[in-house]
Amino acid sequence: MKMNPLGRTGIEVSEYCLGTMTFGTQTSEAAAHQQIDLSLDAGINFVDAAEMYPVNPISPETQGRTEEIIGTWFAKTGRRKDMVLATKHSGAGLAHVRDGALISAKTIPEAIEGSLKRLQTDHIDLYQFHWPNRGSYMFRQNWDFDPSGQNKADTLAHMEEALEALQKEVDKGRIRAFGLSNESTWGTAQWLRLSEDKGGPRVASIQNEYSLLCRMADTDLAELCVNEDVGILAFSPLATGLLTGKYQGGVTPDGSRKSINGDLGGRVSPRVFDAVQAYLDIADKHGLDPVHMAMAFTVQRPFMCASIFGATTVDQLDHILAGADLRLSAEVLKDISAAHRAHPMPY
Numbered sequence: 179m180k181m182n183p184l185g186r187t188g189i190e191v192s193e194y195c196l197g198t199m200t201f202g203t204q205t206s207e208a209a210a211h212q213q214i215d216l217s218l219d220a221g222i223n224f225v226d227a228a229e230m231y232p233v234n235p236i237s238p239e240t241q242g243r244t245e246e247i248i249g250t251w252f253a254k255t256g257r258r259k260d261m262v263l264a265t266k267h268s269g270a271g272l273a274h275v276r277d278g279a280l281i282s283a284k285t286i287p288e289a290i291e292g293s294l295k296r297l298q299t300d301h302i303d304l305y306q307f308h309w310p311n312r313g314s315y316m317f318r319q320n321w322d323f324d325p326s327g328q329n330k331a332d333t334l335a336h337m338e339e340a341l342e343a344l345q346k347e348v349d350k351g352r353i354r355a356f357g358l359s360n361e362s363t364w365g366t367a368q369w370l371r372l373s374e375d376k377g378g379p380r381v382a383s384i385q386n387e388y389s390l391l392c393r394m395a396d397t398d399l400a401e402l403c404v405n406e407d408v409g410i411l412a413f414s415p416l417a418t419g420l421l422t423g424k425y426q427g428g429v430t431p432d433g434s435r436k437s438i439n440g441d442l443g444g445r446v447s448p449r450v451f452d453a454v455q456a457y458l459d460i461a462d463k464h465g466l467d468p469v470h471m472a473m474a475f476t477v478q479r480p481f482m483c484a485s486i487f488g489a490t491t492v493d494q495l496d497h498i499l500a501g502a503d504l505r506l507s508a509e510v511l512k513d514i515s516a517a518h519r520a521h522p523m524p525y
Contacts, residue, residue: 179221179502182483184262185382186407187355189303191262193477194502195224195411197488202232202243204433204490210247211254213495218260220499226385226411226486228266228308229293230275234438238274242296249298264304264411265293266359266385270311280311282336283343290352305344306357306385311336316360316387318444318525320394337369341378348379357411359385363398370406381408383483388412390421390457390472390514391450391524400481409483412476416487418442421472423458426451433490445525453521460513470501475514478506 181190196217201210214225230236231244245265252258267289268275279285293302309316312333315323347353356379358366366384373380384403388395388410395403395410403410416422418435420442430436440446461468476485489495506514 182409184304184355184483185409186380187382189262189355191224191484192222193482193484194222194473195226195484195486196222197413197486198225198227198244198248199231199233199488200490201247202240203234207247207250209492211251212492213489214248214251216492216495216499218257220502223260224262224264224484226264228268229289230268230272230308234435241274242292245293245296249296252298258299262303263297263299264306264357265297265302266306266308269307269309281307281340283339286340286343287347290347294352301352301354303354304357304382305347305353305355306359309360310365314360315362334368334372337372338376341373341376345378355379355382357381357383357385361386363402366399366402366408370408383409383411385411385413385486387414388476389415389417390475390518391417391453393518395481403481410481411483412485415476415485416469416472418445420445420450420454421457422469423454426454426458447525449521450524453517453524456517456521457514460510460517463513464510466504466510467501469497470504471506471510473498473501474504474506
């Protein structure tokens with residue numbers, strides 16, 4: 179498993195990262211523990227969680243269960259040192275986490291304390307803000323994105339306050355590094371500038387959606403990441419399962435994410451299945467598994483730190499891990515580029 183630097187932190191992480199958002203709903207505790215074991219055995223040292231997980235569905239009753247399951251794995255195995263652990267602080271609007279409070283100097287230590295207790299550990303390696311206080315164009319909000327209502331002074335004041343609070347957590351040894359999620363190029367640049375000018379932990383990574391079907395990071399954000407040593411952590415590299423081909427022809431397998439969330443968070447569109455078919459055809463042409471091709475595409479991007487995949491079942495995990503060493507040829511990448519031009523932004 180190839181290892182990559184996590185920004186400028188000195189931490190090395192595997193280019194495949196185990197996502198855990200189904201731990202506690204679609205994936206049982208026993209199966210989740212098995213997934214962690216198998217992933218570490220395959221050379222993966224990076225696991226990503228969030229205080230709001232699990233999803234499918236999100237509910238007050240299950241909130242925090244994913245972290246608890248990882249915590250029981252630590253308690254059972256004693257292998258905390260073998261894992262680079264990432265988790266996230268929920269942002270504004272999630273009613274059952276701190277009544278939807280904004281991220282602030284008050285909520286940061288509270289959220290970290292809660293995560294540490296559930297995770298049964300004394301530190302978090304990468305602590306991420308799940309989405310910005312000012313809002314985001316991620317999750318299909320790009321179609322109507324309008325930043326004109328933002329207050330720049332308030333945004334920068336919040337960032338300064340948050341960096342100061344985060345530095346206190348670094349000083350206590352409760353977090354090692356800081357990352358963003360669902361952020362923009364401008365927002366990331368401000369976090370970087372303020373940490374350099376005012377102090378506080380430097381942004382190490384940005385966790386945004388990225389796949390063959392979702393490539394908003396290819397331009398301005400890619401340039402920032404390359405020049406500033408901020409690696410992208412791609413979430414949903416299989417486009418919520420669309421790129422496996424299992425939903426083609428109107429099929430919705432029992433127990434799949436689509437059976438729970440019919441439009442896959444707005445990803446099901448009039449054009450998406452034609453786009454998926456174009457990539458399935460490329461995989462078939464070159465004798466590749468479409469899952470392996472989709473994952474390999476993400477990790478070969480020059481601005482990528484790691485690709486965060488999720489597997490509901492152990493069989494799905496085994497399938498993904500079987501392609502972990504794949505590198506796509508120039509011919510495959512050329513065909514992918516042509517498909518992207520023919521099917522841009524299908525959702």
